[in-house]
Amino acid sequence: MIPRMNLKNRTNGEKGQNLVEFAMVVPIFLILVFAIVDFGMGFHAWITVTNAAREGARVGAVGANEATIISKVENTSGSLNDDNMTITVVNPQGSPGDTVEVTVAYDYQMITPLSTLLGLIGGGFGETIDFDATSKMRLE
Secondary structure: OOOOOOHHHHHHHHOOHHHHHHHHHHHHHHHHHHHHHHHHHHHHHHHHHHHHHHHHHHHHHOOOOHHHHHHHHHHHOOOOOHHHEEEEEEOOOOOOOOEEEEEEEEEEEOOOOHHHHHHHOOOOOOOEEEEEEEEEEEOO
16 A cells, blocks of 8 residues: 655645745846846937937037037036036137037946946946947038
8 A cells, every 4th residue: 555645744845945945036027127227228228328329419510619519518418427427628619621529428437236246246336337439520
């Protein structure tokens, strides 16, 4: 005669298994979620910096002075921190046919501690990422 195992006896040794698996998977999942969020916000900052440089060059191409160009760049990059942004304007209000050049440099501050976490496992990068965009347009 073969003894039958009760379902209760079979699961007694597995009471904490779900909790242990959850504790092992959650940190990896959270790092992945934070990386996706940081990538998205960094991508937004990069696109905004590129667009701001283009808008500043366009304003400069129609004869605006340096202060107006810088103001346009700052207004276009409204969601970014102006303290981390450097705006350089070359040849504003030159003669028609010359080129106005607007360069925007931005230091993106990461919002998650990914650099610290990745540094612990051998990879990693700094806490800021530098985005630069240069736009040139001919003066009208």
